Amino acid sequence: MSLKPKVVVLTGAGISAESGIPTFRDANGLWEGHDVMEVASPQGWHRNKELVLDFYNQRRKAALNVKPNDGHYALVRMEEDFDVTVITQNIDNLHEKAGSSQVIHLHGQLFQSRSTLDESLIYDMDHWELKVGDKCERGSQLRPNVVWFGEMVKMMEVAAKYAYEADAFIVVGTSLNVYPAAGLIDLVSDNVPKYIIDVKMPKVQEKHNLFLFEESASSGVEKVRKNLIKAHMK
Structure with missing residues (x-):
């Protein structure tokens, strides 16, 4: 069982856009x-x-x-110091390609088929x-x-459990408009730091311990990683 602080990361299309996925x-x-x-x-x-x-x-x-970008690789480096769980709304496999060890796909996986x-x-x-x-x-x-529009997001219960238990919560490249995924940040405890990284910052309700990085995933994730290391070295 890992004794590292638990970092939960919700990623959306913005992180994949830097790799060329519209x-x-x-x-x-x-x-x-x-x-x-x-x-x-x-x-x-x-x-x-x-x-x-x-x-x-x-x-x-x-x-x-398509290849992972610096944002994906920064999340992999984060695993050196933290117990990282990536919850992604993306159906691509870029997190896995980069080397993230724990990825929850909320909306399914592009390189899988299933029976009707x-x-x-x-x-x-x-x-x-x-x-x-x-x-x-x-x-x-x-x-x-x-997962198509109108279908159940079956991994939400699993994702919610991780959000509840997070010691830090990071949102990368998502508009926070697509539910139920957008509601995960509301499950995170008030005393837990929350970071949002996006070149197009979504409208978010002011929260305690909320930090905004209006920039790309490639630069923003690395900055947050360093901030988290400093915070946990205190």
Whole structure:
């Protein structure tokens, strides 16, 4: 059991944007010209499976060549001094690529597929393409293992437990507009320091022990890491 202070980090699209993955909020609510409900909802899936599968195929194909940035690596370095849990809203695998050892994916994982018949049947993907006709072991069509709009965020209970127990809480590159993930910061104790890092600082209610870094993840995460080390050396 780790005796290191527990640092919990909530990351959003902003941290991946520095690696070249476009954010939803920078695209005026459109993903590559598609309304989000066409490609990220159960209704869209039932209307046009090929469109949905192609959309995620293109995401996977692009993600193969994307590399973590300094923000991701700073979170890995943080593990030298702290017990770090990354809770991410992102479906990419950049935290894992960088080397983070404990990552909770709230909204699913791009490089996984799952059965449409049995949600417990999840498969890691070592390739980028998923097609109509690709089936699980029970003969059901496979879909992206991604939480779509209108679906339950099943990892929220796990994430909430970590937020309650945090000795420090860091928010990186998220608008804090997407619930239930945005509510995690409200679960953190008042006496626990909270850091928000974003080039476009979200509107946040003033809180005790709240520190704002209006800058990129690449520079901001490293600054917070050094601040935390100083604070815990006192």
